[in-house]
Structures are given as structure tokens and as C-alpha cells.
Amino acid sequence: MERTKKKIKLFKGYSKYEKKDFPFVYLLILIPVAQFAVFWVYVNISSILLAFQNEDGNWTLANFAAVFRAFREPDTFTFILPQLIGRSALLWAVVNVVAFPISVFTCYMLYKYTKCHLFFRICFLIPGLVGTVVWTTLVRYMVAYNGPVTELLYALNLLSDQIKHDGLFSSATTAYPTIIVVTFMMSIVGNNVVLTGAYARIPEELFESAQIDGASLGREVFNIAVPCVWPTIATLLTFSFCSVLTYDNGVYVYSMGEGGNGMANMGFWFQYATYNIATMPGTSYNYPAAVGVFITVIAVPIALIARVILEKVVEPTDF
């Protein structure tokens, strides 16, 4: 067989007329590309290199020694990392293992069986649009010593006088559980827009024929809808695995930058470390950078393995 040399031609398939527009288009995307190069590529490379340097710029592995030490005793910021990682992982599990399946189901019910579901979609979208400070201030008010949630729980004899005195964020017993409950409630209707969009692409004929065959609601959801939108679900879950060890949801703002009463998790820790280093003389970003690299080294394989498993769990359905 004659082997033909294939030339890889740049701009193959474009007419001469279209190629005239290329300089113009490149100019247009120059700024976003430059921004990406500076604020993502450079920043991340710099962060990784910082992990292997001391504050004088000399190469060292001492930062990683500090990371391992922080697994046994309080670190520079008086936190013990495994505790924080555990809290982040717990929050992640609540969102992605418990709330996410519920949200898949609730989004389907909303889309398929709820009149004016568009109105509800907009309502559920609003917390994501409202600034974090507004949302967390609202929650802080609701769980303050005189907030409606605290008053209700106290009236139901579910709170001690001590906790009622200062609110749910004032005690290690209730602070992080409050974060978990708030995050869970927000996650039940999370991803609403994405999932609804995915459900909308499923041909109606599939459901009609299922109904003719007498399929129950459960079969409709789990045997038809979910497999059809599985690529979307798999994508969402894959992305979520990237934050399995650092999941946060605004603890820094909820705790007003303190992380006290057992609220601190890894996401909080990074913000806390960054802020304190920026304002505290004699400290440097090398240690937090090393923590970041360490977490990344663990989280990346997890995310990749999760992606492979998720792709194999459900066979892709073409329609």
C-alpha cells in the first residue's frame, strides 16, 4: 500500500477570506488569554515552586517536613491538618454522597412534574447569585442568639442555655453541624440549572414509551432519566472530587475569619493562612504552598480514579 505523507496544515479547511479575520480574532482573545496566562498559569506555577523554596528563594524540602509535622502537632497557625481535612471531607460527603443524589431526583421532579418550575429554578438560583457576604450574614443572623432558628430550637428544648446565650456558632457542639446543615439544604437544589438543562435534552418519546410499558416513577428516574444525563452527572461529580479534601462553603466568612469552635476546615485554612501571612511580618507563603502541593498530589489521583469509575458505572446512552 502506498503510504501517503500527510501534511498537517495549519488553518486547514478555512477559506482565504476567513483567514483574513484570524489576526482580528486573535487580537480579541489576546486579553483573556493574557489574563489566563498571568492569573492562572503563572500563579499556579509560582505556587508550586514556592513549596520547594524557603523565604530567601533557596531550594529546600523543609516546607514538606513542616507539613508532615502538622499531622502530629499544631502548625504555625495552631491548626492540626488532619482535623481540618476530615471536616472538609465530611462536608464534601454530605454534599456529594447525600445531597447530590437527592438533588438529581428533586431537579427531575421539579422539571417533569412541577408547574411553573421555571419560577422555582430562578428562586434556587438566587443564593448562587447573591454575594457570599450577604448570604452568610443572613445565615449568621438566623443562628445568632436571638435568631429565629436558635429561638425555635431552644423552644423545642434542643439547645442548652449556654448555646442559646451566644448562638449556634458559639459552641463546638453546634457550629460545624450548623455549617453542614446549611450546606446540605443549599445542595439539595444545587446544580439545578445544569441538571434541568440536561433533562430537557431527553426526548419525550422515551418517557411516553416507558409510561405505555407501565414503568413506575422510580424506573422512570433511575432507568431512563439518570442514564440519559449520566455524562452530565459524571462530569459534575468528577469536578467535585477535585475538592474532596478542601471542600469549604464559606467557613471563613461564617466564622468571621477565626475558624473557632471547630469550624475550621481546609478551605478555611488556605484563606486564613493567606490573609495572616499578608498581614503578619516575618512569615512567608512557602509552607501553605507546600500544603497545597501535598493536597493536590493526593486529590489528583482520587479525581482521576473517580472519573474512570464514573465513566464505567453507567453505559452511555445515545438518543
Add this chain to the structure above:
Amino acid sequence: MSKFKRLLVCASAAVMLFSAAGFAGCKRDKIAVDPSTINVRVFQGGYGVDWIYELKNKFETAFADEGYKVNILTPSSDERGDIVYNDLIAGYEEKKIDLVFTTDLYAEKVAGGDEGYLVEDITDTVYNKPAIDFDGEEESVNIVNKMKPGADSSMIALNEQGKERYYGFNWVSSIGGMVVNTKKLSAYGLELPKTTDEMLDAFEAIYLGTNGYGNSTESRTYPITYVQGSNGYALCMLNTHFAQYTGYDDFLTFWSMLDENGQPMTETGKTLYEDQGLFEMLNVAFAVLDPIIAAPGSQTQTVGQAQGKIMADMGKDDAVFMCVGDWMLNEVRYIYSNKLNDIEFINFPVVSALGTELFGPSSGYKLSEEAADELLSYLVGLVDENLDIEDIISRTQTDKGITLNEADAMRVAEARGIYFSRGVEHLAFIPKGSSKKDISELFLRMFASDDFAPIYAQTTNGTSPYTDAVNTNTDYKFVEEASRVAVNQYAKLITSYPRGLRRELGLMTMFISTRHIPMEIASRRISMFNSQGQIDGDKTRAVYAEAANTLWGEEKADINKNWANWIANL
């Protein structure tokens, strides 16, 4: 792509680009280039900036013949810390700023720090010269002699020859103390406390109820409130009480770990944590920061909410006392404009353990503990009246029939005079290489004048660091009492700025085993009271002493465990 589409895309991009530039706020200050006009940058904070415009007018009038002018560039709350530091690094040739009034920037960083000497040495040109009044005449006293001890801690750095020199100019005298709602205090029939025992007695009276008012759970008025988290308000109290008991010099040694010869205490530094003053400080702190007697929500509230509880009327889950600074009036004056004379500012009451040590059963005076505290309170009152030591001794003899030892009188006077300063962080610098530094120096010398002090007080509700006069020309008792603290003849400023060996070791906080002592204290929930407005069983204040001892012991153990390692890693 059609020409029309291309045009539309370009127009959209141009609009977006220019609107982004517009949001950036492209207003530019005009830099004056003539040799008689200095360009001045000023930080805009709680004390405002009206004062500098007043000073500018007086300066330009006094030096009208010379044609000196002051060009004040747009004040900004960003004009602080690293932003100013980076401008100084950029240099005078680029920035053309002749004088900057800033905060969060110490002399050590900008003079002899990593970037060398970025500012001018003003020792001989400002501090060793007299202030200049509004007539352009020199006063009789050098500026350096107008400052209170400790006021210069942040202004000084070592020059190339290793000698201490002044590089910064302090422009605010700012005190960390307590605010008291005296209207509520009077309703309870109580007086402003002068000792910590008196303060805790007042707390007890409010919490348990007195003078026709029920306990706090009934009256819904509580003794104290505070700001959540690792803020500095309560730290002012801790440092002040520690310094009151241990003495000013030993306090400085604690924060520097340098001996009397200025040498690092590499062998003995850890013994500084054996100081009894730390226990006495914690003993009071556990009682004051008792979460049971604090107003509801104190552990999770912002400074605005805490101040709101002080200003609120009785019966609203409010409070009577709060640790805060003399800047509070400026922060609340617009929201609570009709209540500003309900509050007064006081320096932290003197720790009663000092009275026990000086006058108690095991002293030469052999007074009972109550009598010792009563004497301490009396002496504190005399110090507040700004009497000389001889007068204090004489009055004590007359009123109390007690012959007071001069050393003991001085010890009480020093303890009462000590106040925690947040103002030392507010410094002015003359950038290195300024071609008009002589004009800037004259401007600073006029700032330090007796003529300017009342104008400064009027415009800032604060106190100039260079005056001895109480601000009586104010509508607010709060402001007057704050100035009384600052100008007292026994005033000595303290800060929690680590120096010397402590800084080299990276021991930036008072305790190392705990990130923030007040937060730790609140989390331990030690109390002699229950949440029903009563004393819990037969508990007494001994519970606070026990908790203080425990925390102190933990800190000493941590220091002992790690000291050798820290020194080895130096």
C-alpha cells in the same frame, strides 16, 4: 466577517475597555513641582483628615513670606502598610511625595530593613528641635521632651552606625481602654471602678441585680460585652494588666527578651514566663471575659454589634462595659448622636494584686486585702488628678493617716499611668531623597506645637502625642477623659510589638501555646455564675484563679519544652 460586524465587535470591545478603566477611578492627583510646595499623602481612618487641612492653613499663613505651601493629595484608607512601603521602595524620584502620614508601618521596616533606608533621619531636624507655633516662633522645649515614655517605640531604628535614631513621626495618641455606659452604671448606683476588684464587684452587682434591678436574665442588661474572635481589644487589657503588675521595664523585657545591656536572653529568656504578673493578668482576664456574664451574642458578634450593646438602652440584652479604644466615639457618633454623653472612657482599672502586694497583710503596711484595695483605689484617684508624688504622699497622710513610701507611690503612679497605645502604629515619614525635606520638617514641627494640639483635639476627638493639656474644649466627656489618660504626667505607653530576641524567634504573640488568649479563655467557659443570674453553688472568684494557674502552667510547660529547639534553630 462583514465590515459591519467587525465594527460592532470593535465598538463593543472599546466600550468594555473604557468602562473598565472608568471603574478603576482614573482621577489623578496633581503633583506640585515647585520647590516651595510639599506633596503630602495622608491615611484616612477613624480620626479623619480635617486636622491636616487645618494644619496646612496655619502653616501656609505662618510661612507666607517664604511662600511655603502644602499640597495634600487625595486622602485614602489605602494609604497604609505595604502600599506605602512599596511607594517608598519606588523612591522619591518616581513618586515625588515629600511627606506621608500613614499607619501599620514601623520605622524598623523602612529604615535599615530589607530595602535599606527609605526614609529620612529626622532626629536632629525634628525631634531635637523645638516645635514651631502658629506665629512661626520656636517653643522652648524640644519635641523629644514633649513625648511620653514609650511613644517612640515604633519611630526608632538603627542607623548605619548602629545608633538609635528617629525615622518616624507619631501623629496620633490612641489609647486602648474601656468604654463605660455611665448612665446605666449610675442607674445601678455604681461608680467608675479604679481597681480590678472594684470592676469585678460592679460586674457582680449588675449580673446578680442591685438598686432595684433584677439579675441580668431579668433586667436583660449585662456587665460586659466584647467583640468575637482574635481582635486586639481584649489584648489591650491583658497587656496593660501585665504591665501594671510587673512594671514598665520588665514588661519591655518580656516583649524583647533583651537584658538590661540589650543582649539577647538566649539562656534565660524562658524564665520571663515565670513572671507572677502573667498569672495576675490571667486571673483578672478569666473573670472579665467570663462568657456567662457577657451580654448574649458576645462570642459571635462584630465590633458594631458590641458597640451597639453599649449604646443601647437598658433591657435590650445590652451591656455596661466593653474593652475598646478612644476611637469609639468617632465610630458611633453618627448612629448614636443623641447618646454620646452616656458613655465615658476609662483606662483599665489597676490590678488589685498590686495593692495586695504593696499594702496587704504581708507588706510593711499590713492592711487587710479590702483595705489595701481601698487604698490602691484612693491612690489611683490621686494619680488621675495628676498630682505630683509629694502631693500624693501628703494627701494620703492627711486623708488616710497612712505614711506612704515614695517608692510605693511611684509604683502605683506608674501602674496607673501605663496605657496601651494603638497610636504608635500611626507614623509620618519623609521619603529618602526628598528635595523639600526641610519644609516637611517644619510642617512636622508645627504639628507638635501647643498651638496645634487643641485644633487636633477638636477635629479628631483624639489627643496629640505632643501635648500635656487635657481636652476640655469638647462636648463629650468621653473625649475629655480619654485625653486625661494620654496627658497624665505618669503616662507610659506600652504596645505588644515584639522586638529583639522575641522577634528573631518568631514569638509574635504573648503566649505561644494558644493563638489568642481571650479566645482561649472564653472557650474554657470558667465561671462562678450560672446562666440564671445567680452564683453557681458555693463558687467564688477562686475558680478564675485556678483556671489562670492552669493556663499559665500550660504556657510555661510549652515554653520549657520548645525553648532549646527555638534557640538552636536561630
